[in-house]
Amino acid sequence: MPVCCAACSGKAVLKRPKTGDALCRECFFHVFETEIHHTILDANLFTAGETVAIGASGGKDSTVLAYVLKLLNDKYDYGLKLILLSVDEGITGYRDDSLTTVKRNQKQYDLPLKIVSYEELYGWTMDAIVKEIGLKNNCTFCGVFRRQALDRGAVLVEADKIVTGHNADDIAETVLMNVLRGDIARLRRCTSITTGNEGYLPRCKPLKYTYEKEIVMYAYFKKLDYFSTECIYSPNAYRGYARAFLKDLEAIRSSSIIDIIHSGESLSIKKDVKMPTQMTCLQCGYISSNKVCKACVLLEGLNKGLPKLGIGKGLKARQKLVAAGMTLTNTESQSTSTESTAVLNTDKQSLEF
Numbered sequence: 001m002p003v004c005c006a007a008c009s010g011k012a013v014l015k016r017p018k019t020g021d022a023l024c025r026e027c028f029f030h031v032f033e034t035e036i037h038h039t040i041l042d043a044n045l046f047t048a049g050e051t052v053a054i055g056a057s058g059g060k061d062s063t064v065l066a067y068v069l070k071l072l073n074d075k076y077d078y079g080l081k082l083i084l085l086s087v088d089e090g091i092t093g094y095r096d097d098s099l100t101t102v103k104r105n106q107k108q109y110d111l112p113l114k115i116v117s118y119e120e121l122y123g124w125t126m127d128a129i130v131k132e133i134g135l136k137n138n139c140t141f142c143g144v145f146r147r148q149a150l151d152r153g154a155v156l157v158e159a160d161k162i163v164t165g166h167n168a169d170d171i172a173e174t175v176l177m178n179v180l181r182g183d184i185a186r187l188r189r190c191t192s193i194t195t196g197n198e199g200y201l202p203r204c205k206p207l208k209y210t211y212e213k214e215i216v217m218y219a220y221f222k223k224l225d226y227f228s229t230e231c232i233y234s235p236n237a238y239r240g241y242a243r244a245f246l247k248d249l250e251a252i253r254s255s256s257i258i259d260i261i262h263s264g265e266s267l268s269i270k271k272d273v274k275m276p277t278q279m280t281c282l283q284c285g286y287i288s289s290n291k292v293c294k295a296c297v298l299l300e301g302l303n304k305g306l307p308k309l310g311i312g313k314g315l316k317a318r319q320k321l322v323a324a325g326m327t328l329t330n331t332e333s334q335s336t337s338t339e340s341t342a343v344l345n346t347d348k349q350s351l352e353f
């Protein structure tokens with residue numbers, strides 16, 4: 001006997017991963033889009049007239065984000081100017097192919113597209129960086145440079161905000177990883193739907209409560225055009241363990257993902273926990289949690305033929321930086337320990353959008 005849709009009594013074609021409800025295609029589209037609309041409204045993410053840069057990697061998350069944002073912007077008259085913003089990290093056989101997908105999306109969704117590249121911004125492609133540093137710490141460079149490249153691209157297109165396709169699974173994983181690493185300072189911030197206020201370009205995650213499985217289903221039923229290959233340089237082992245653990249929890253109880261996010265949101269951090277402060281990099285003028293930003297430290301290392309400069313913990317890293325002729329102020333030299341640890345935590349950074 002065919003299963004009926006829980007919403008309209010038509011023929012169900014799927015079981016919704018988030019709630020277990022049997023739904024027909026149209027009702028699934030409706031709840032999926034409406035939930036994102038409510039996330040946007042509840043968090044007051046946008047104001048009419050704003051230009052919003054969509055971080056577009058060509059993958060499923062950002063493709064669904066671009067599609068749904070365009071749809072909601074038209075349907076509910078948000079009054080936003082949407083722009084696709086892609087960062088070309090210079091990874092042959094990966095990013096070149098995914099950018100081809102973004103170029104197709106640009107036509108399909110009729111949105112402007114801006115591409116910025118590591119080569120033009122930093123003088124290095126990831127292919128060249130991997131040749132220098134190998135596969136061990138390359139994600140550090142990529143995460144740090146991408147974060148800044150998105151900012152720089154957004155400034156070029158005069159965007160008021162950046163949105164990224166981070167989904168509920170990504171955020172729950174980061175909560176777990178921050179707990180496992182004891183990184184309490186980042187634990188609270190990683191669940192924020194908007195980061196980077198206080199004078200910096202805000203970054204928002206409209207898919208914060210959207211399950212990855214539902215994003216895949218939505219993309220499948222809508223026949224969206226996206227690129228699904230994993231990055232050839234990023235084994236990202238630790239996140240992989242958190243991901244596998246989360247998937248096990250989800251299989252036992254599907255609400256685990258949202259429950260973990262809610263736990264992260266509800267945590268209160270003791271006053272004496274040192275929180276990173278944001279400032280402007282003295283060298284490049286972009287956002288930083290130290291006087292000289294991680295991107296400048298890493299770039300200096302590459303340009304000096306010392307690619308491991310800035311990678312390492314505490315005293316050793318400070319000694320390497322000073323030996324390489326990088327001037328550290330008192331505060332900086334005291335904070336280098338925290339800074340360098342942060343440099344190592346690449347996948348954490350990629351979530352601090």
Ligand SMILES: Nc1ncnc2c1ncn2[C@@H]1O[C@H](COP(=O)(O)OP(=O)(O)OP(=O)(O)O)[C@@H](O)[C@H]1O
Nearest residue numbers: 055056057059060061062063085086087164165166
């Ligand atoms: N090269 C890029 N250019 C522009 N935005 C990017 C790029 N890489 C990542 N992003 C943004 O950061 C988000 C999270 O990136 P991550 O690398 O975790 O990819 P993901 O979870 O596989 O997402 P996607 O499916 O969109 O690729 C993406 O959804 C996208 O919005």
